[in-house]
Amino acid sequence: MIRASLKPVILACTLLAATTSWGRPPLPNEAHAVSVGTLNCTTSTCHGSVVPWEGSNVLQNEYTTWSRLDPHAKAYQVLLNEQSKKIAQRLGLKNGAQNAKECLDCHAHNPAQKFRGERFDITDGVTCEACHGPAEKWIKSHTVEGITHAENVKNGLFPSDNPRDQARMCLSCHMGSESKPMTHRIMGAGHPRISIELDTFNGIVPAHWKIDDDYRKRKGTPDSIKIWALGQGVAVEELLNHLLDPKRGRDGLFPELVLFDCHACHHPMSKDQYSARSGVGPGRIRLNDSNMLMMRALVSVVDAGNSKGFNDQISKLQAAVSGGQGDAMAEAKTLLGMVRSYNDQFEKRSFSNGDLQGVLKALINEASDGMYSDYAGAEQAYMAITSIATGMSKRGALNNSSEVNKRLAALRKLLANDEKYRASDFQKELVNLRNAAFVQAK
Ligand code: HEC
Ligand code: HEC
Ligand code: HEC
Ligand code: HEC
Structure with missing residues (x-):
């Protein structure tokens, strides 16, 4: 050669x-x-x-x-x-x-x-x-x-090729990072909203590599679920790091608004959209917790026994950040510790078909609990469900692919316009998905 x-x-x-x-x-x-x-x-x-x-x-x-x-x-x-x-x-x-x-x-x-x-x-x-x-x-x-x-x-x-490092790298531009910040000022000047789900985005970029025996020998077999999981975990780490970094934290009187749910502020006042959730009362802004919601679903499977503790910690942080009780920085630090240790676990875990079913079920059930009341959460949920269903289908663990695909297409339609998003329609369609597919209702 x-x-x-x-x-x-x-x-x-x-x-x-x-x-x-x-x-x-x-x-x-x-x-x-x-x-x-x-x-x-x-x-x-x-x-x-x-x-x-x-x-x-x-x-x-x-x-x-x-x-x-x-x-x-x-x-x-x-x-x-x-x-x-x-x-x-x-x-x-x-x-x-x-x-x-x-x-x-x-x-x-x-x-x-x-x-x-x-x-x-x-x-x-x-x-x-x-x-x-x-x-x-x-x-x-x-x-x-x-x-x-x-x-x-x-x-x-x-x-x-390492999912955690890949996530750090892709997210450094697709979400922003310490050395490449995305700010609400840039958005306000007309930059499109950016969002990423790593496994989905990997599939959009035309691959210039091929996973064959030789690749596997050199680098191991990429697992799209692990990539998805670490994409979520690293996004939460980045959000918390940003929140905790005094150099990045502020824009004048206000904290950096990109950390918050865009649609918490950007919606018509006539849209009566309040839903009680994650420890945040009415009229308060919420951190963008779309990636945290995905992590909740993951943790409910990989560490079921401590799932409640993890969810409570997210609520504590949300409550403290939005002006309720508690010290926001201390809560953020505690959550960051948990998230890092879960990311260590995701790195080591071989996700089984049972894990995938469990995560999928948890994602769908989050909807019945009203967790996708905002667009960003629903968008992440859609991409996650698609990734997992695709992963299951590749492993031959999904019986009903064509029906599931139809339901996914219907979900996608509901997300076409972030300003017209309605949580109740999304929730209904998720129930259809659940019935069409493979997971038993809880
Ligand atoms: C947006 C990020 C990105 C850009 C830009 C990019 N790559 Fe990659 N590249 C990847 C990812 C992700 C993989 C798959 C994971 C891995 O094996 O590292 C990859 C894999 C590869 C591989 C490994 C194939 C194997 O079998 O091990 C080669 C070689 C490669 N890229 C070369 C290039 C070259 C040359 C360019 C510029 C012309 C380029 N890449 C641009 C992200 C990128
Ligand atoms: C150095 C910054 C940077 C890195 C690193 C990077 N991207 Fe991007 N990416 C961009 C920018 C900027 C665009 C928009 C380009 C355009 O509009 O032509 C983009 C576009 C994309 C798109 C097209 C989005 C769309 O709406 O069609 C995908 C998919 C994507 N990137 C995935 C990835 C993945 C996966 C990785 C990691 C393997 C990655 N990117 C790493 C900066 C980056
Ligand atoms: C934190 C990283 C980041 C920074 C900083 C950033 N961009 Fe972007 N930009 C992106 C990404 C990622 C996309 C692609 C979004 C997608 O399609 O998902 C994008 C998309 C765009 C688009 C739409 C591209 C298209 O193909 O339609 C424009 C225009 C743009 N950026 C201009 C700018 C300008 C001007 C600045 C500086 C003021 C800037 N960007 C700063 C990451 C960034
Ligand atoms: C705490 C409330 C709040 C949050 C959260 C927030 N924004 Fe804003 N945004 C504002 C305010 C206030 C303005 C200035 C409005 C004006 O000048 O009339 C603004 C302006 C904008 C504008 C310029 C268009 C306009 O109406 O002036 C864009 C685009 C924008 N924001 C996007 C975003 C995105 C994307 C996010 C999420 C990453 C976000 N915003 C999160 C309050 C918020």
Whole structure:
């Protein structure tokens, strides 16, 4: 193979990128290594082949797939369009969105100046290195015959195959993060609301990788349920970290509004929508708890005995944040501890068919308890139910796929317009789903 002619340069590198305070690799934009630029990945013998290579353990047409089909390759171009011009003007970004850190952080790979190689080009958008990490220390070694994935990761390749790290990476742009904040000011200037469900979103991006025997041998078998679960868990971690971070917490007199349920404020006053839920009384704003609802369903299965304690802790936090009793920061810290330890458990667990059934049942039952009174929760529930049903179907654990698909399509319709969302219709349709499908009513 041609690539084998490259000299085996295993870098005896001790200056590895520091890990985060809790031992996970730094996000690609935070790593202390040079990003060499997409051009270095694009030759036809590397990742720029037009068709997949036979006999190679990766497809080698990754660049072609990305540049032609992947929305990430267009992410920078978005900053030049009319909508972005309007947003930039409203925010007073004098040099335009395409030159503003506030926008480039997510619409491109935007490492610090000193970490940009000669061929680095910001206009490439969300590049290979935005997801796989700066290549300075692994570009040579990753093509050496016999090198293991773990060795590449040691050299700074971001472990995008690890569901928890993948979630941290994707969510850092699709939700925002400490180094790439999404703010209510940006939203208010006309940015679309962003939301993500990791497993669903993974399925939307055109895959430039193939899960085959060789992949499984090198990296293990990806489990879409684990990806979904950690997508939820990491989102809750991020929300709580944000809440607890004094540097990120405020916008003038107010806490950062992106942490809250958008539709708690943005709905017509004529819409009489109050429903008692999660410890928050009428007329108070609620944290966006859509991901917490998903975690509740997960915890009810993986740790049934402590499920009530977990749910109570969420309610305590909501109550404290919305001005009821308790110290919001202390409650957030307690919840964060629980969430991290559940994420550790999700990482280790092999989810069984029984687990999936249980989670699905719990998700549907949350609706009967009035938990999806707001759009964001319903949206996450829909994506979760779809992911789990798909996962079950792939495992042959779903008898009634075509009927379930019909019901899912009906649910999806009810979510088409966030401003017209009605919780009661959603709830009714979920009951149909439950009856159509596979779980017994509680
Ligand atoms: C925290 C990350 C983040 C930041 C910061 C951010 N964006 Fe975005 N933006 C996204 C994501 C993610 C999407 C895609 C949302 C989706 O489709 O789910 C998006 C979508 C958009 C869209 C709609 C794109 C389309 O294809 O219709 C525009 C326009 C846009 N962003 C402009 C901007 C501008 C201008 C700024 C700076 C003021 C900015 N963004 C800052 C993450 C971000
Ligand atoms: C939006 C994030 C993202 C971008 C951008 C991206 N990738 Fe990936 N890539 C992934 C994910 C997720 C996987 C699957 C998990 C894994 O194996 O790491 C993956 C897998 C791969 C694999 C592994 C295949 C295997 O069999 O082990 C290669 C090679 C790869 N990408 C190359 C590229 C190249 C080259 C580019 C740029 C042209 C690129 N990627 C851009 C997210 C991305
Ligand atoms: C560096 C920031 C960044 C990272 C990392 C990132 N994305 Fe994105 N993603 C974006 C932006 C910005 C857009 C919008 C691009 C556009 O509108 O053309 C986008 C668009 C998407 C879309 C299309 C959304 C739609 O409404 O059609 C999907 C799906 C997606 N990303 C999934 C992922 C997944 C999965 C990962 C992790 C494997 C990931 N992204 C990592 C910034 C990022
Ligand atoms: C605590 C209440 C509150 C929450 C929560 C909130 N907003 Fe707002 N939002 C406001 C206020 C107040 C304005 C300014 C309205 C005005 O200028 O008339 C505003 C303005 C906006 C605007 C500009 C359009 C307009 O009506 O002026 C958008 C878009 C927006 N918000 C989106 C969001 C999104 C998306 C979320 C959730 C991530 C969110 N908001 C959460 C109170 C809120």
